[in-house]
Amino acid sequence: MKCQKCSKPATYHITDLDPEVPGKFAVFHFCDEHALQHLAPAASKPDSLPVGQLAKDLVSGSSASREPSPADSLSCPNCQISFAEFRSTGRLGCPYDYEAFRDELMPLLENIHGEVRHSGKAPKRAPRTSRQQNTLIRLRNDLKRAIAAEDYEAAAKLRDEIKSLEQEQGR
Amino acid sequence: MNLDALTRTSGEWLRGTGPESDIVICSRIRLARNLADFPFTSRASDPEKLEIERVCRSAMDKAGLDLEYQSLVDLGLLDRQLLVERQLISRELSGGDGPRGVAVGPRENMSIMVNEEDHLRIQVMNSGFSLPEVWEQINALDDRLEEQLHFAFNPQLGYLTSCPTNVGTGIRVGVMLHLPALANTKQIEKVFRALHKINLAVRGLYGEGTQADGDFYQISNQQTLGKSERELIRNLSDVVPQIISYERQARQEWIAQRRQHLHDQVSRAYGVLKTAHTISSSETMHLLSSVRMGINLGLIDDLEIRTVNELFIHTQPAHLQKIQGEELEVDERNIARAGYIRRRLTADRHEEGPAD
Numbered sequence: 001m002k003c004q005k006c007s008k009p010a011t012y013h014i015t016d017l018d019p020e021v022p023g024k025f026a027v028f029h030f031c032d033e034h035a036l037q038h039l040a041p042a043a044s045k046p047d048s049l050p051v052g053q054l055a056k057d058l059v060s061g062s063s064a065s066r067e068p069s070p071a072d073s074l075s076c077p078n079c080q081i082s083f084a085e086f087r088s089t090g091r092l093g094c095p096y097d098y099e100a101f102r103d104e105l106m107p108l109l110e111n112i113h114g115e116v117r118h119s120g121k122a123p124k125r126a127p128r129t130s131r132q133q134n135t136l137i138r139l140r141n142d143l144k145r146a147i148a149a150e151d152y153e154a155a156a157k158l159r160d161e162i163k164s165l166e167q168e169q170g171r
Numbered sequence: 172m173n174l175d176a177l178t179r180t181s182g183e184w185l186r187g188t189g190p191e192s193d194i195v196i197c198s199r200i201r202l203a204r205n206l207a208d209f210p211f212t213s214r215a216s217d218p219e220k221l222e223i224e225r226v227c228r229s230a231m232d233k234a235g236l237d238l239e240y241q242s243l244v245d246l247g248l249l250d251r252q253l254l255v256e257r258q259l260i261s262r263e264l265s266g267g268d269g270p271r272g273v274a275v276g277p278r279e280n281m282s283i284m285v286n287e288e289d290h291l292r293i294q295v296m297n298s299g300f301s302l303p304e305v306w307e308q309i310n311a312l313d314d315r316l317e318e319q320l321h322f323a324f325n326p327q328l329g330y331l332t333s334c335p336t337n338v339g340t341g342i343r344v345g346v347m348l349h350l351p352a353l354a355n356t357k358q359i360e361k362v363f364r365a366l367h368k369i370n371l372a373v374r375g376l377y378g379e380g381t382q383a384d385g386d387f388y389q390i391s392n393q394q395t396l397g398k399s400e401r402e403l404i405r406n407l408s409d410v411v412p413q414i415i416s417y418e419r420q421a422r423q424e425w426i427a428q429r430r431q432h433l434h435d436q437v438s439r440a441y442g443v444l445k446t447a448h449t450i451s452s453s454e455t456m457h458l459l460s461s462v463r464m465g466i467n468l469g470l471i472d473d474l475e476i477r478t479v480n481e482l483f484i485h486t487q488p489a490h491l492q493k494i495q496g497e498e499l500e501v502d503e504r505n506i507a508r509a510g511y512i513r514r515r516l517t518a519d520r521h522e523e524g525p526a527d
Contacts, residue, residue: 004372007262026367027393029336079210091288093214095207095323095331098338105335109328112336114370115397118329120340121310123317133208133321140209144216169208169321 003031009090013111014038027112076100078138096134136165172241172275174250178493181484182257182279182296187476189299193467194415196347196387196480199258199296200305200404202313203289203332203341207323211333212271212286220270220286227285230319231274236312238274238283243267249498252489258296260284281312288333289341291316300411302344302404310400329396339396344407347376348414351386351464352421359388362414370394371407376483385456385483390414426468437465441474445516449505455486455512474516482515 003010012035014028030038072084081093083101092098098105109116139162146155184197209215209223224242231238243251243264251265260273264287271286284292293316295309323331329339337343353359363373376387390411392403425433440461443450450458463479465471484490486508492499495507 004374026370028367079214081214089213091213091333092211092335094210095205095325098325098328098331109335109338109396113339113394113396115394117327117397118325118339119397119402120329120342120399121313122326122329123322123324124314125317130207130325133323136208137210140219 002029003034004029005034006031008033013108027114071101071104074101074104078134079141094134094137095130096137132165132169136162136169139165172239174241174253175493177253177257178485178490181481182259184258184280184296184298185477185480185484186298187480189297189301191412191415192299192476194349194418195300195411196349197296197298198300198302198305199294199345199347200302200309201292201294201343201345202309202330203337203343204291204293204313204316204320204330205323205332206290207321209290212288212290213333215269215286217269223290224270224272224285226320227283227291228274230316231283233319234315236274236276236315238276238281240272240274242270242272244270244272249489249492253493256484256487256489261287261292263287264292281308289337300346300415302346302408306344306400306404336393337395340398340400340403342395342400342403343391344404345389345391346407346411347387347389348411348418349386349460349463350388350414350418351460352425353414353418354386355425356421358417358421362417366390366410369406369410371410384453386460387483422464422468433468434465434470437461437468437470441465441471441516444512446513447509449502450509450512451505452486452488452508455508456483459483459486478515482512485515486512 002008008031010029010031012028012030012032014030014035028035028038069083069087072082072087075082076093076097077100078096079093081097083104086092086097086101092101106116139158143155143158143162146152146158184199187196189195205211206223206226209219212220212223215223228240231240241254243260251260254260254273255262255265257279259275259279259282261284264271264273264284267287269286271284273285274283276282280296282294282296284294293309293312295305295312297305297308325331330341332338332341350359350362353362366373370393372391372393374389374391376384376389390407392407394403398406440458444455444458444462459479459482462471462474463476466474466476466479485494488504491504491507491511494511499507
């Protein structure tokens with residue numbers, strides 16, 4: 001996720017509540033510098049923002065300002081990404097992360113989008129079992145690690161497993 | 172794809188036609204999609220990215236789409252920059268690494284980036300204010316790809332994306348507006364704040380983090396989860412006519428109160444562009460913006476909007492260097508830019524733009 005005002009990664013995710021209209025809010029994604037600018041007293045701006053705005057840090061990736069969270073050590077069984085890595089890059093590792101980090105992601109989604117249930121287009125045909133697809137991601141990841149560890153016997157086995165699953169997927 | 176030939180044409184989205192095209196340059200929608208059985212791009216190894224690219228390209232072929240694929244691997248910086256300037260790829264894809272590329276449709280209305288932040292970033296872009304048509308086209312395109320590919324999708328969260336800010340519909344609905352009068356009166360700040368309050372983002376011509384050079388502003392949705400594609404399109408479609416009417420009002424007030432000053436500013440801008448021998452990119456954008464508004468207000472009557480629209484893109488650094496056929500330093504570019512603008516403004520008066 002990039003800052004809305006420059007190309008640096010967004011490390012602050014700010015929700016401004018409108019004091020005049022209850023329930024109305026705006027979400028911003030900023031780098032450290034632009035977050036400070038945004039949060040600075042309104043005097044520096046050409047036209048002042050509503051006073052009494054409530055700014056709230058959600059998932060700050062900048063380690064300086066953020067306490068380590070117990071969720072940081074969680075990792076996805078399929079792609080092995082840790083929650084701490086996601087927090088620092090703003091990018092998830094694979095589709096299964098939405099399950100693996102569900103408890104951590106739901107409040108974040110609620111803050112970003114204001115809603116947590118998809119409404120809109122869905123693929124026309126029934127999706128294949130997502131279990132198989134997630135297994136594929138895990139096997140490919142295991143293969144990478146087997147090759148890195150020069151365990152060629154395990155790598156060969158994994159390749160066979162991947163190939164047969166891919167064939168089942170109709171590829 | 173013949174990248175050198177690109178500089179002799181321009182995307183259809185620049186032709187300056189379609190509803191409200193005096194203010195709305197183009198309407199654009201993009202969809203983020205990922206294959207269900209691969210890690211997201213940032214987590215994928217090069218062999219995995221290669222396989223993702225192979226699977227996606229084969230799906231585009233099987234779907235019978237009229238697209239030409241350009242890999243970004245081994246493509247020089249200048250060529251990559253050219254594709255960014257034409258709005259066919261993002262700076263992120265240009266600066267990325269590993270197997271990645273873009274499939275481009277005829278007349279550049281359609282492009283599909285492969286292995287950007289998401290495996291697929293599908294884009295459709297039309298001239299003028301035409302979001303419903305753009306949605307129909309991109310929805311059909313997405314359907315045809317979906318017949319060939321298994322996209323990562325979950326009934327509660329919708330299409331799953333690398334960044335949680337895109338999850339759900341994966342849609343970014345945007346319009347590019349030319350707002351010189353609102354910028355001149357500084358009312359634009361108020362418009363921005365109002366847009367932020369209803370969850371819409373404002374960016375410059377080249378997206379996130381770019382200056383609004385030439386008084387171009389892109390307005391797009393931020394929310395992607397919880398509202399349907401049509402609702403999100405409607406949110407934007409409802410607010411754009413208001414901005415258009417503010418801009419028209421500001422232009423009319425300007426012309427009513429300071430007609431001579433405005434006419435002078437527009438004519439001087441046109442004069443400088445027709446006669447300058449060295450000119451920076453930023454001055455060019457600034458002057459073209461005045462000329463563009465001058466045409467729309469009837470203060471200049473011997474120049475096509477399309478020529479001006481094209482000049483905004485063709486005077487960008489990579490385009491100039493491709494047109495000149497060599498790499499140029501900043502000073503050389505400023506000279507080449509002035510020469511190119513003089514030629515175009517002399518040749519294109521009373522005429523259509525270059526043939527595509």
